[in-house]
Amino acid sequence: MLEVKDIYKSFGDFPVLKGISTFFEKGKTSMVIGQSGSGKTVLVKCMLGLFEPDSGIISYDNRIFKDLDENERREIRQEIGMVFQGSALYDSLTVEENVMFPLKMFTNKTRAEMIDRANVVLNRVNLVDKNHLFPSELSGGMKKRVAIARAIVMNPKYLFCDEPNSGLDPKTSIVIDNLIKEITQEFDIITVINSHDMNSVMEIGDKIVFLKNGIKAWEGSKDNIFETDNEAIVDFVYSSNLYKKIKQAHLKGL
Amino acid sequence: MNYLHHIGAYFLMLREVFKKPQKWKVFWEMLFREIDDLGLKSLGITAFISFFVGGVVSIQTALSVESPFIPKYLIGFATMRSVVLEFAPTFISIILAGKVGSFITSSIGTMRVTEQIDALEIMGINSINYLVLPKVIAALFFYPILLAIAMFLGILGGWVAGLITELFFTEDYLFGVQLDFNPYIIKYSFIKLVVFAFVIVTIPAYHGHKVEGGALEVGRASTKAVVWTSVVIILLNYFLTQMLLG
Ligand SMILES: Nc1ncnc2c1ncn2[C@@H]1O[C@H](COP(=O)(O)OP(=O)(O)OP(=O)(O)O)[C@@H](O)[C@H]1O
Ligand SMILES: [Mg+2]
Numbered sequence: 001m002l003e004v005k006d007i008y009k010s011f012g013d014f015p016v017l018k019g020i021s022t023f024f025e026k027g028k029t030s031m032v033i034g035q036s037g038s039g040k041t042v043l044v045k046c047m048l049g050l051f052e053p054d055s056g057i058i059s060y061d062n063r064i065f066k067d068l069d070e071n072e073r074r075e076i077r078q079e080i081g082m083v084f085q086g087s088a089l090y091d092s093l094t095v096e097e098n099v100m101f102p103l104k105m106f107t108n109k110t111r112a113e114m115i116d117r118a119n120v121v122l123n124r125v126n127l128v129d130k131n132h133l134f135p136s137e138l139s140g141g142m143k144k145r146v147a148i149a150r151a152i153v154m155n156p157k158y159l160f161c162d163e164p165n166s167g168l169d170p171k172t173s174i175v176i177d178n179l180i181k182e183i184t185q186e187f188d189i190i191t192v193i194n195s196h197d198m199n200s201v202m203e204i205g206d207k208i209v210f211l212k213n214g215i216k217a218w219e220g221s222k223d224n225i226f227e228t229d230n231e232a233i234v235d236f237v238y239s240s241n242l243y244k245k246i247k248q249a250h251l252k253g254l
Numbered sequence: 255m256n257y258l259h260h261i262g263a264y265f266l267m268l269r270e271v272f273k274k275p276q277k278w279k280v281f282w283e284m285l286f287r288e289i290d291d292l293g294l295k296s297l298g299i300t301a302f303i304s305f306f307v308g309g310v311v312s313i314q315t316a317l318s319v320e321s322p323f324i325p326k327y328l329i330g331f332a333t334m335r336s337v338v339l340e341f342a343p344t345f346i347s348i349i350l351a352g353k354v355g356s357f358i359t360s361s362i363g364t365m366r367v368t369e370q371i372d373a374l375e376i377m378g379i380n381s382i383n384y385l386v387l388p389k390v391i392a393a394l395f396f397y398p399i400l401l402a403i404a405m406f407l408g409i410l411g412g413w414v415a416g417l418i419t420e421l422f423f424t425e426d427y428l429f430g431v432q433l434d435f436n437p438y439i440i441k442y443s444f445i446k447l448v449v450f451a452f453v454i455v456t457i458p459a460y461h462g463h464k465v466e467g468g469a470l471e472v473g474r475a476s477t478k479a480v481v482w483t484s485v486v487i488i489l490l491n492y493f494l495t496q497m498l499l500g
Pocket of ligand 1: 163
């Protein structure tokens with residue numbers, strides 16, 4: 001289990017996170033949602049140790065991150081896969097080299113073994129015959145797939161995805177969402193997804209953490225998001241007309 | 255205060271740079287790429303500039319020693335001295351500060367703003383060590399070669415200028431070049447260059463690595479890096495000259 005306890009984080013005088021506590025479980029796709037600027041990325045970067053929280057505890061299966069030394073942190077990081085908001089593929093490397101990179105850095109596999117493994121994960125994300133293209137030659141959706149492939153190539157225990165479907169069309173979004181969900185179940189890993197896309201939330205949100213003004217305003221699952229009368233989440237969910245209509249239908253028992 | 259902060263952060267960065275690479279195989283691969291990017295790709299501009307600067311120095315010297323009482327071989331002597339002592343190491347370094355420096359800042363800065371550096375750190379890779387050490391080693395290894403080429407072409411340029419302008423004779427020039435030859439000035443020049451090479455890589459790397467924001471900030475950081483690298487080279491040049499020759 002991945003636990004977050006009472007995390008505070010400010011930039012200068014500006015508080016972004018004001019005491020966030022929650023936990024994320026194995027085999028479930030957990031989603032952190034909230035408006036743009038609500039601190040989703042900051043929260044994830046705190047969990048990853050890219051930002052040092054001002055106070056609070058992050059614990060990876062009872063390993064408290066801030067108590068670890070640099071080497072122990074590196075060990076945990078090798079168990080983490082991360083899909084960045086903008087994919088963050090290495091510009092100077094091809095698709096195949098991007099995916100092989102963690103293997104090259106942290107394993108003693110031969111080149112042939114690494115290529116095999118890269119092909120396995122690239123197949124898993126349904127990206128074939130693109131091995132020798134550079135990131136600049138890929139579409140946004142393809143980049144996301146490569147980023148996911150790179151994130152899972154080391155068989156991570158923890159997978160983080162920052163807005164995995166931002167900039168993608170609805171159809172591709174669903175494909176990517178389902179891919180993440182399948183991978184989560186298949187490998188029984190802890191997956192945390194940042195999103196403000198209600199479609200994904202309803203599609204794959206086993207657990208939903210809603211951030212507003214630096215606090216956790218609501219927590220639940222996609223199944224009880226329609227039942228709650230928590231004003232903040234209702235307001236967020238129904239900022240889209242489509243969802244207003246869905247809720248009306250839902251209440252009428254349609 | 256602000257400057258002190260940057261100087262401190264710069265030295266903290268250097269501590270990371272000189273750690274043992276996490277994976278030697280990857281390091282060697284990077285090193286060869288950097289030798290190509292930072293070294294071989296600067297060969298043309300270095301050769302071009304050295305040749306013409308050498309020519310200008312010899313013409314100017316020739317024109318200022320028109321007096322019949324000053325021997326013509328002084329032109330060769332003066333050209334050799336100024337090329338080896340000053341123009342080759344300092345001029346080349348300033349040019350490289352512009353060319354290589356802006357390349358380093360913008361490539362590392364772009365990696366920073368597109369989260370590629372975060373992606374490295376997440377994987378447990380020391381991004382500074384991974385990105386900067388191969389560049390430092392490539393520069394320390396390759397820039398002395400560039401300097402040797404620059405010295406040779408500078409002196410050659412001076413001679414060719416003489417042939418074309420007919421301001422002096424080949425025998426005089428070559429005699430002057432070899433006159434009172436002191437190997438120490440070559441050593442001095444290489445010492446200076448090695449120090450500058452270090453600065454040319456590390457200051458732009460520092461500026462690139464700490465960029466925050468987007469493309470605009472990367473551009474600003476590149477400009478800043480080039481300015482600071484040049485300033486530091488000029489200052490170090492002064493102190494090194496005083497220390498080594500004074
Ligand atoms: N490095 C930083 N320095 C200063 N402020 C920052 C930094 N990173 C984020 N912030 C601030 O923290 C707040 C939350 O940003 P964050 O990126 O976490 O939002 P987000 O919820 O991920 O938004 P989006 O959905 O647009 O990605 C913003 O107000 C932002 O300005
Ligand atoms: Mg974000």
